[in-house]
Amino acid sequence: MENRKWIREGMQDMPVIDTHEHLETEAARMAGRKDFIGLYMTHYASTDVLIAGLPPEKMALLQGGRLDVQEKWAILKPYWELCRNTTYFRALQRASIDLFGITQLDDDTCLQLNAAFLQCSRPGWYRQILKDICHIRYCVLDDLFIESPGDIKPPDQEFYRESAKYDLFLDLGEGTSAAELMGAYHRSFSTLKEYVRLLGDTVQTAKRERGIVALKSAIAYQRTILFENASFSAAESAFDRIMRGEALSGAERKPLQDYLMHELLGTAADLALPFQIHAGLQEGTGFDLRESRPANLISLFRQHPGVRFDVFHTGYPYGYELAAICKQFPNVWADLCWVHVISQEYAVRVLEEMLEVLPSNKILGFGGDYIFVEGTYAHLQFAKENIAEALSNRIDKGRLDKADALGLAKRLLHDNAEVLFGE
Ligand SMILES: [Zn+2]
Known part of the structure; x- marks a missing residue:
């Protein structure tokens, strides 16, 4: 445990070469994503949700722009509960905590997370x-x-x-x-x-x-x-x-x-x-x-x-x-x-x-x-x-x-x- 800590700290500012990404351009991202659920359900976690049982046509609603974020959350909520043990979901939780300051996603924090997400979604x-x-x-x-x-x-x-x-x-x-x-x-x-x-x-x-x-x-x-x-x-x-x-x-x-x-x-x-x-x-x-x-x-x-x-x-x-x-x-x-x-x-x-x-x-x-x-x-x-x-x-x-x-x-x-x- 001791060793893990100083090694992790020693890696904090290390230069990284990332061998593989599919990142969309920042401009496309800013133009296309209107809420955090659409973003989070782009891939990976969306597959866990489908495996958990959400019908594909409902996934399309989560990914698309027809519903507002609260309507999307109503669909996603039971699946978030079922999937939040997986590493894909823990990665999303980590991003929500570290980048947007939201520790626990629920009915109350859903709008807060979305506001923080929209605040950050700008050039730079x-x-x-x-x-x-x-x-x-x-x-x-x-x-x-x-x-x-x-x-x-x-x-x-x-x-x-x-x-x-x-x-x-x-x-x-x-x-x-x-x-x-x-x-x-x-x-x-x-x-x-x-x-x-x-x-x-x-x-x-x-x-x-x-x-x-x-x-x-x-x-x-x-x-x-x-x-x-x-x-x-x-x-x-x-x-x-x-x-x-x-x-x-x-x-x-x-x-x-x-x-x-x-x-x-x-x-x-x-x-x-x-x-x-x-x-x-x-x-x-x-x-x-x-x-x-x-x-x-x-x-x-x-x-x-x-x-x-x-x-x-x-x-x-x-x-x-x-x-x-x-x-x-x-x-x-x-x-x-x-x-x-x-x-x-x-x-x-x-x-x-x-x-x-x-x-x-x-x-x-x-x-x-x-x-x-x-x-x-x-x-x-x-x-x-x-x-x-x-x-x-x-x-x-x-x-x-x-x-x-x-x-x-x-x-x-x-x-x-x-x-x-x-x-
Ligand atoms: Zn790939």
Whole structure:
């Protein structure tokens, strides 16, 4: 307990590099959110509420702008009571206490919290949270609000570095049509070779013109992350059928997607771009966790030794599996982004295990993974508590020198990410 306290205090003003965020722009935030419930129910906690039993159409009311905050509270209240034990909800409670001064949310404080929330929702709020309070040098941003993939503006470099996603290329014939891609990138293609060239050129241009620092794939939300070695001809035949307008099943499109993933990783290696990939738990309801476990990625790790893989969320709940994989591959990093707000207990356990088996430069200790900055704030507090607890436990067990604790903490919060993503 003693150790935990001074380690936590020693981390208070440490610089942080946040490996993964989805933050909407401050301008969009200020224009779009009229009450704290709409904000708090953007993601994560909303999933707990749905799991607890709220019908989806009622969730849409909480997220939308038709009801006032008291009407929303009347719907949310019983679910707040049921869910407030979860880490997602405790993160919201932490934000409410530390940022808005509301300790307990109830019928009386609901309006107070909303008033405090509206008071803070003005330009400068992001700077206050991300810079003044959190000391985040930059966040690696996976922008979820891109309107046109062919016309992306680089994010504000004072706050962010860009991680670029190209899952839409793999989504050809399902979520993305050939015509959409040709329109977005102002380039036509009719053969697989031309398509692959467009993908490679697009990534190169993004690095040259926007200075992207990583690639990202969230394909685990759509299909298995087991990528096989599809031949060019198998990929080509699926591609040609899609171009003829045929509707292919997931299994029929898989060889093309598998082929494209290997091509994309070849480009990542050529351009020395780290590859961030979602593994484990998906946000939302009804996904197949079995398809996203980190062991599915082993064939990619083997075949692309020149790519530095940043595996997200420790593959929750498969963190022990990921630790063992990282122990076998110099090109694989374990990233605790999102993890500290999924489960503090798990985060501490898995971090202790990782420190037991991995060189300390292979663990990325924090990525907020929020759309709203209040979440990032609370997440960072939890991350620091969890790191302090894991290090303190190791000191107590005689497995870590006190003198090494803060150096390790800084590596987890900042230095390892700086090596991977740059200054
Ligand atoms: Zn994310």
